[in-house]
Amino acid sequence: MTASFVIALDGPAASGKGTLARLISDHYGFAHLDTGTLYRGVAWVVLDAGGDPADPETAAAAARDYAVDKIAGADIRTKEVGAAASVVAANSAVRAALLDFQRRFAGSPPRSAAGAVLDGRDIGTVVCPDATVKFFVTASPETRAHRRWLELVASRPGLQETEIYQDLLDRDARDAARDDAPMAAAPDAELLDTTHLSIDAAFAAARRVIDGVFRRCG
Ligand SMILES: Nc1ncnc2c1ncn2[C@@H]1O[C@H](COP(=O)(O)OP(=O)(O)O)[C@@H](O)[C@H]1O
């Protein structure tokens, strides 16, 4: 089953897809799923238990047993958890274990919302190939590193922007090179480069695309 409207946002780390997904879901009254939290959650569970995210069985077992209450209070937004997330995300058994939940969310959004907004790496290509509107959100690596550094430095004084930059490049390379559901723009995705756009301007550009599609859908 598919919800009336599904908005898919994919793109590399810190491109602004999560920010747009939240604004879009608030504006249209749709439910939002940040699918990166699933991979970060699985990675956090593995790391917290002292496991190796690269060990296929350890990661697959954590994904099969995954429930959101397992990460209650955990800081899953760190760069270490992000790096481990992209390692577990290359494991097909992990991706298979998380797929059904994402598709059910898109098909039957919580609170009977009229639509769902999902952001991640493979939403428009694998999770919801029939999404109503698809975006591939990008920004230059320097811009993305600066944005992510601004987010993290408050809780980690001394954190170097160059460290974040390298981290993002490594993660993007892993995400784009994996065999299963690599990060990629769907052929019918709208490309949105936010390098020189404020959050408001990026949101306005996304709204123009969505409203245009909704008008055509009647
Ligand atoms: N267009 C933009 N201009 C400036 N900062 C932005 C823009 N879009 C997002 N940000 C900021 O960049 C950071 C990363 O954005 P986020 O939406 O979390 O990226 P992603 O979900 O792609 O990893 C956040 O602190 C967010 O507020």
Ligand SMILES: Nc1ccn([C@@H]2O[C@H](COP(=O)(O)OP(=O)(O)O)[C@@H](O)[C@H]2O)c(=O)n1
């Ligand atoms: N749909 C998705 C979402 C995230 N991921 C993985 O999870 C990691 C963390 O995703 P995220 O969306 O939280 O990362 P940021 O863009 O917020 O930095 C990514 O680097 C991917 O490896 C994925 O493989 N597929």
